[in-house]
Amino acid sequence: MRHGRRQITWKGTALVVGAVAAGCTLVTYVPQDKFVVEMPFVVEGAVGETLDLTYAELTVTDVRIADTVTSFSEAAVAGGTFVVVDATWRATQGATIFTGAEITDSEGRLFWPSDQAECTSTVNAQPGYxxxxxYCFDVPKAALAGATVRLARGDQKEEHAGQRRDAVAVIDLGISREEADELWEASETVTTEAPGYPAATTEGSEG
Incomplete structure (x- = not known):
């Protein structure tokens, strides 16, 4: 179910620096084109919203916390706790590989996904489906409150080099500090499934 879409907004500030000294004005101009090249286009949203990234539509459908994730052939135990993020991609312009996935905590620390127990690290989607x-992220307790997940087709690399001039989704996971304490104390196991068509769209293209 779609709860509306968020359009691309550019997170950045044009730099025009002025200084006044001895009655004279000194203006230094940094070309905007150079700055834009280095910045991704950020689409912010929340769990349950469908975000329009131009090249794809993305919905984070659920967020779960687990000590252990299991699949048909494997089990993985978290060093901290797993933040399990269920998402649905729909490529809109052509076959697309989605390789960017990370959690950022309130202090700016980054956590990349595990590929154990059928957890996703890369998605390869055909257009219209x-x-x-x-995604399963192993994070410490301190990373839960205020965490966001960043998903994109461009990979992370250093300083998000693979996402420059491209759209990325940043979704607030909606975990408060009080909820983080409760979630950390709970003992849960999540059984994952290999990536595939959602049950509601197994018949094929959505048009």
Whole structure:
């Protein structure tokens, strides 16, 4: 179910620096084109919203916390706790590989996804079809409150070099400090599934 879409907004500030000294004005101009090249286009949203990234539509459908994730052939135990993010991609312009996935905590620390127990690290989707994926991030307790997940087709690399001049989704996971304490104390196991078509769209293209 779609709860509306968020359009691309550019997170950045044009730099025009002025200084006044001895009655004279000194203006230094940094070309905007150079700055834009280095910045991704950020689409912010929340769990349950469908975000329009131009090249794809993305919905984070659920967020779960687990000590252990299991699949048909494997089990993985978290060093801290797993933040399990269920998402649905729908490529809109052509076959697309989605390689960017990370959690950022309130202090700016980054956590990349595990590929254990059928957890997703890369999604390969055909245009016009929805594709389900489950990302599992092993994070410490301090990373839960205020965490966001960043998903994109460009990979992370250093300083998000693979996402420059491209759209990325940043979703607030909606975990408060009080909820983080409760979630940390709970003992849960999540059984993952290999990436595939969501049950509602197994018949094929959505048009």
């Amino acid at each position: 929805s594709w389900r994926a489950t």
